[in-house]
Amino acid sequence: MFDLPAQRAHLSEKYDLTPSPELAASMSDIYDRMSRVVSPVDWAIYAPYVKAINDLKVQRNAVILGHNYMTPEIYHGISDFGGDSLQLAIKATEVEADVIVQCGVHFMAETSKILSPDKTVLMPDMEAGCSLAESITAEGIEEMRRRYPGAPVVSYVNTTAEVKAASDICCTSSNAAQIVAAQDSHTVIMTPDQYLAQNVARDVPQKNVVWWEGSCIVHEQYSPQDLRDFREWNPGTRLIAHPECPPDVVAEADFSGSTSGIIKYVTDEKPEKALLITECSMASNIADSLPEVEFVGPCNMCPYMKKITLEKVLFALDTMTGQVEVDAEVADKARLSVQRMIDLSRQLGI
Numbered sequence: 001m002f003d004l005p006a007q008r009a010h011l012s013e014k015y016d017l018t019p020s021p022e023l024a025a026s027m028s029d030i031y032d033r034m035s036r037v038v039s040p041v042d043w044a045i046y047a048p049y050v051k052a053i054n055d056l057k058v059q060r061n062a063v064i065l066g067h068n069y070m071t072p073e074i075y076h077g078i079s080d081f082g083g084d085s086l087q088l089a090i091k092a093t094e095v096e097a098d099v100i101v102q103c104g105v106h107f108m109a110e111t112s113k114i115l116s117p118d119k120t121v122l123m124p125d126m127e128a129g130c131s132l133a134e135s136i137t138a139e140g141i142e143e144m145r146r147r148y149p150g151a152p153v154v155s156y157v158n159t160t161a162e163v164k165a166a167s168d169i170c171c172t173s174s175n176a177a178q179i180v181a182a183q184d185s186h187t188v189i190m191t192p193d194q195y196l197a198q199n200v201a202r203d204v205p206q207k208n209v210v211w212w213e214g215s216c217i218v219h220e221q222y223s224p225q226d227l228r229d230f231r232e233w234n235p236g237t238r239l240i241a242h243p244e245c246p247p248d249v250v251a252e253a254d255f256s257g258s259t260s261g262i263i264k265y266v267t268d269e270k271p272e273k274a275l276l277i278t279e280c281s282m283a284s285n286i287a288d289s290l291p292e293v294e295f296v297g298p299c300n301m302c303p304y305m306k307k308i309t310l311e312k313v314l315f316a317l318d319t320m321t322g323q324v325e326v327d328a329e330v331a332d333k334a335r336l337s338v339q340r341m342i343d344l345s346r347q348l349g350i
């Protein structure tokens, strides 16, 4: 369990973390990236942590990977790279760094370790899990293989290393339909997200897509009625849904896409008002780069992602605790599933 008081006592002995408007003002270049969504008062609280982490990053030769669902002070304040889990893990293989700090959830840190086995990967809170990743184990994959003999298993990257290792190939929400369509078999098993699988089944009718019944606790909360009500109360708002939402929700939206697909859509289209039907921080993290777009609520927060805080990142980097290890044999097999996806995506030109 996390010992927050002990962690705080340790940090306060080594760092001056008192809120500082002066320090905050001296770091206005960083603040400018989040000024629409973070108040000056909050920035004065965050600034000492951001400075301490950024200094320590240099000493440790570390890079920080910030998922799109991180809060803005993490995403814009300390992250060297921002993006979805796979973009981040691939980016980490391309940089000369000894340490990777994963600001995201545990399966993402595992993916980074699988792709960068020689780097130290730190997870600021080991309890940052994921309802999707936890919904299936390698035994679940074997059960699906028994139910559908000969069918290939396509697993979403939101899975543990063990599940990736037991699968034939991985997919992301942006390439899932093409990866499924490219399989030789008529029946294709998709795990663990039932809604992503159902959305793919609609887009790839030539395949018999069967799925595991996992779901994301953030995206499954939306209902089609929520979208209809919102459209009625806020005419002119563009509704943009992530494909981890149920298909009837996606059907009510004006556009559906992965996190990178959503960012591209809003950046290209610049709607006057947009509602992102996904995790709350997505809109916050792109608000300052798109001042012409008004992002409107409601949104749902991922409790796992929100376990990562500046304080925990500083502690992990200071003490080098929270190191993520993946069994070498499991990592080799899991890497193969990820690599097959990367190779197939390149071959398909996506």
Ligand code: SF4
Residues within 6 Å of the ligand: 069, 105, 129, 130, 131, 132, 133, 158, 216, 217, 218, 219, 279, 302, 303, 304, 305
């Ligand atoms: S948003 Fe959903 S898929 Fe992403 S980490 Fe949270 S629970 Fe998992």
